[in-house]
Amino acid sequence: VKALPVDIGTPPKPLLTEISRRTQNPRLTTLLQPDNKEQLAEYLEGRQIHDVLTEFDDARFRPQEFIALLRKLAPRLYSISSSLKAHPDEVHLTVGIVRYKTHGMARKGVCSTFLADRVGETGTVPVFIQPSHGFKPPTEGATPMIMVGSGTGIAPFRAFLEEREATEAPGPNWLFFGDQHAESDFLYLEQLESWREKGLITRLDTAFSRDQPEKIYVQDRMREHAEELWKWLEDGSHFYVCGDAKRMAKDVDKALHEIIETAGGKSPEDAADYVNQLKKAKRYQRDVY
Ligand code: FAD
Secondary structure, eight states: OOOOOBOOSSOOHHHHHHHHHHHOOHHHHHHTSGGGHHHHHHHHTTOOHHHHHHHTTTOOOOHHHHHHTSOBOOOOOOOBOSOTTTSTTOOOBOOOOOEEEETTEEEEOHHHHIIIIISTTTOOOOOOOOOOSSOSOOSSTTSOEEEEEEGGGGHHHHHHHHHHHHTTOOSOEEEEEEESOHHHHOTTHHHHHHHHHHTSSSEEEEEETTSSSSOOOHHHHHHHTHHHHHHHHHTTOEEEEEEOTTTHHHHHHHHHHHHHHHTTTOOHHHHHHHHHHHHHTTOEEEEEO
16 A cells, blocks of 8 residues: 555644544534634644644544545645756755744644755655746846845746856846845855856845844835836846745735836836736746745
8 A cells, every 4th residue: 555645734624523523522613613714713823733632632533534534745846946057967946944833832844844854865755847837037038137036935046047147148137135134044145146246147136124123125125226127127127026925925016016106107007007018928927935
């Protein structure tokens, strides 16, 4: 029998229902009422299967029964952060290790800590390639690129830049990179600095949000250079965003609209139209998660 990995993180509904049925615990039974979806979500926040089993510890399962109530372990996606032209036999990933604490317990991200702590140098990992639709450097090597990345969102841009270096693409490249602290989070610092010295990176603007009393983000750096950024867009630049979907992508989108309004002298409606045109022309691409 082939072992299928299962997810022992977030408790699935069938498992909760079964725990409730077996324990008749009034608290859990109430949480599972159709009207209490919000309360259930609040309860589950930061809790894993282990926490629920510890709390409702009179639930008893036979191993097979228990496993059958779990979800299959979902694959994790990672951007490829290298170009095959620069590393013909390799694929590089840029993985942020997920570690946090909830309800008094240290937690580990399944895949990121597997890669960081457990697989070792000789272990193997099952992988598949999912092609990205449209999130790639411009076909024309002379087309300018503006790249905005936060944290591991730098990954595809390192690949883009390696590709442009390997193909000697003459187009200018502008990278905005943001994270919390320059000291610990400036990914690929040496490679980026060397590309800047060589002229492959035309502009490198960084925003380390926690290195000064006031928070500075990539979108603030964009606004500081609104005129220049507008000029690049008018010169046909592609605009890429990668990284945090919750805040960064929205804030960057907002800043882009504002820059088109202020530096491009457009009304909010015309700026929105300009952004839509960029999207239609596949010049505005996002890969956010
Ligand atoms: P999991 O076991 O999945 O745990 C993550 C979960 O833990 C979160 O969903 C959240 O529920 C919970 N959690 C995390 N932090 C906290 C906290 N502080 N408090 C409470 N709960 C918390 N990741 C990269 O590192 N590099 C990439 O290049 C990359 N590219 C991606 C591209 C795409 C298109 C997508 C969709 C995702 C990408 N990711 C990337 C994210 C990656 O797929 C994984 O989600 C990430 O590595 C975490 O997986 P994990 O198994 O380590 O953590």
